[in-house]
Amino acid sequence: MSTGRPRIAVHKFASCDGCQLAFLNAGEALLTLAQRADIVHFAEAGWNDPLAQADIAFVEGSISTAHDVERIRAVRESAKYLVTIGACATAGGLQALRNGIGESASWVADLYASPQYIDSLPESRPISAHVKVDLELWGCPVTSEQVLAATASLLNGTAPANPDEPVCVECKRRGHACVLVTQNAPCMGPVTRTGCGALCPGTGRACYGCFGPAELPNAASMAKHFEQAGLAKRDIARRFLFTTSTAQPFADIGRRYEEQND
Ligand code: SF4
Ligand code: SF4
Incomplete structure (x- = not known):
């Protein structure tokens, strides 16, 4: 009924x-x-x-x-x-x-x-x-x-809000110390969409990208930064190919580094 x-x-x-x-x-x-x-x-x-x-x-x-x-x-x-x-x-x-x-x-x-x-x-x-x-x-x-x-x-009947700015923005709003800058941690926050309230950086840990790509993420530059910071290529691949591995551009960047496999 x-x-x-x-x-x-x-x-x-x-x-x-x-x-x-x-x-x-x-x-x-x-x-x-x-x-x-x-x-x-x-x-x-x-x-x-x-x-x-x-x-x-x-x-x-x-x-x-x-x-x-x-x-x-x-x-x-x-x-x-x-x-x-x-x-x-x-x-x-x-x-x-x-x-x-x-x-x-x-x-x-x-x-x-x-x-x-x-x-x-x-x-x-x-x-x-x-x-x-x-x-x-x-x-x-x-x-x-x-x-x-x-x-x-x-x-x-209204359009749902679905924020897609990077986690970094939320991190700054909350005044968290940047783990990428202070610990050289491989933080995915610059390319990951917000929504979690910068949960991981708030506890001193690097974001691993579980909210997927932010709007217009420069994933290639992020990967290059990880490379220059000393991360092995297979580890860079894993940063992008984790819980949101089918999302672009994470999928393409991850596969590219996976193929290089040092
Ligand atoms: S800790 Fe990560 S998310 Fe926070 S500002 Fe630094 S790079 Fe961005
Ligand atoms: S891994 Fe997920 S919960 Fe942790 S900071 Fe990144 S998006 Fe937020």
Whole structure:
């Protein structure tokens, strides 16, 4: 029976479930959302109707199997807006680290006792590689603030804010000491989009790029800087080919350094 309220679904594909926690960790805000909208599918929270029609379908995780491909097409058909949440859904996530290695490589038998039961696609790809995505929320994981702000904007018919300035800007706003300058740490902040509140530099650690590329990132110069700072080429490749390895220009720069492999 229709209540006339907006309908929200949260779907999971290949992922760790961490981004769904952005909803569960929202506390009272989640209760308020449940009063104002119908949550029609969110298996981790107890609502289980994966084919339900939704105004907004949030999607966590990347596409790793043929069954995933069928499922994401069904989600797309059932949803007015499809929003990816997190690094896996938006740029492949950790499971995309296997891309380029190939299905038949010996690592499958090394990892699984019965590799004949492994039935995955050759590559794990982001949602946008298979269906149209209306909004991408970056982060590993995304925050409650991101998902709630996107929900409010879409339901109110306004364009969601999705900042793409570099982490450095947030770092400066908060007065953090720059770890790249003070420690010569290989910080990806100059080329990574903000949204985390400069979490890692705030604790004296280098950003590793989990929010993906900022707007117009000069990734080639960033890589050159790491090279001049003494980082091995394979380590530079790993800086760019981590949780957002399918995002450009991280993918191209990372592969270029991976091929040089010193
Ligand atoms: S610590 Fe990293 S993110 Fe912060 S200002 Fe320095 S380079 Fe930028
Ligand atoms: S500082 Fe970088 S690695 Fe750390 S949470 Fe933010 S975007 Fe992710």
